[in-house]
Each structure stands twice: as C-alpha cells, then as structure tokens.
Amino acid sequence: xxxxxxxxxxxxxxxxxxxxxxxxxxxxxxxxxxxxxxxxxxxxxxxxxxxxxxxxxxxxxxxxxxxxxxxxxxxxxxxxxxxxxxxxxxxxxxxxxxxxxxxxxxxxxxxxxxxxxxxxxxxxxxxxxxxxxxxxxxxxxxxxxxxxxxxxxxxxxxx
Numbered sequence: 001x002x003x004x005x006x007x008x009x010x011x012x013x014x015x016x017x018x019x020x021x022x023x024x025x026x027x028x029x030x031x032x033x034x035x036x037x038x039x040x041x042x043x044x045x046x047x048x049x050x051x052x053x054x055x056x057x058x059x060x061x062x063x064x065x066x067x068x069x070x071x072x073x074x075x076x077x078x079x080x081x082x083x084x085x086x087x088x089x090x091x092x093x094x095x096x097x098x099x100x101x102x103x104x105x106x107x108x109x110x111x112x113x114x115x116x117x118x119x120x121x122x123x124x125x126x127x128x129x130x131x132x133x134x135x136x137x138x139x140x141x142x143x144x145x146x147x148x149x150x151x152x153x154x155x156x157x158x159x
Contacts, residue, residue, distance in 0.1 A: 048099040
C-alpha cells in the first residue's frame with residue numbers, strides 16, 4: 001500500500017524534527033549522558049557488550065564505519081580505559097577488542113540517563129501506546145535501512 005504524498009511529507013517532517021531535537025538535546029546534555037565517554041564510544045561499546053570480543057575490522061563493520069576511523073577511536077577508548085586490547089589467539093598478528101568494566105559502567109550510566117529521559121518524555125503515554133510506537137519506530141528504522149537499495153536485481157560482485 002502506498003502512502004499518500006501528504007502522509008509521506010508529514011512523516012518525513014516528523015522524523016526530521018525528531019532528529020533535530022535529538023541532536024540539540026545531545027549537545028546540551030552530552031556530559032550528563034556520556035560523562036567522559038566520547039560521543040562515538042556508544043556505537044563501539046554496544047557491539048562489544050552484545051557480541052563479545054571483536055577484531056577492529058568486525059567492530060568497524062558493526063558500527064558502519066571505516067576500519068581506519070574505528071582504529072583511531074578504539075585507541076582513544078583504550079587510553080580512557082573503556083576497552084582493552086589483547087592478541088587474537090587464532091591469529092597473533094591481530095588484536096581483539098574487549099569491553100572493560102569501565103566501558104560496561106559507561107553503557108549502564110548512559111542507559112539509565114536515556115531511560116529517565118524516555119520516562120519524562122512519555123509520562124502522559126500509556127504503556128500500550130509506548131509499545132505500539134516502539135514497534136512502529138523499529139519498523140521505520142528497518143525500512144530506512146533498506147530504502148533506496150535495488151530490489152530484485154542481483155548484486156554484481158567484482159571478480
């Protein structure tokens with residue numbers, strides 16, 4: 001089913017407003033939210049928490065960032081004590097990145113602050129409305145990830 005142009009416009013305007021508001025909020029409260037954790041830290045620490053120890057290349061793939069960028073960011077996180085690096089037992093030339101207790105604590109702090117903001121922002125919502133919105137928001141995020149990709153055509157892999 002196609003959306004009407006008016007609905008599509010209202011939806012994209014609402015998403016743009018949400019993104020702007022989130023950015024403004026993030027800049028205002030970055031210290032409360034992340035403490036000493038660099039703003040990029042969240043995107044790197046969450047996959048380590050979820051998936052365990054990772055090589056830098058795997059971490060870059062999960063974060064959707066170039067390996068050279070993640071390598072510099074991991075070095076920053078390592079100096080700050082949020083991650084540890086150790087040799088990969090399967091390949092001594094490579095390293096595995098591990099979430100440290102300080103990194104796990106930073107994630108817990110950030111989640112607590114985000115949870116508090118969500119509770120305040122949704123104070124007049126019912127639990128059912130919040131659950132329904134969550135499902136729809138996840139569906140929108142999934143749709144945005146695939147939007148604009150070719151459909152039904154095989155991908156050409158250089159060979």
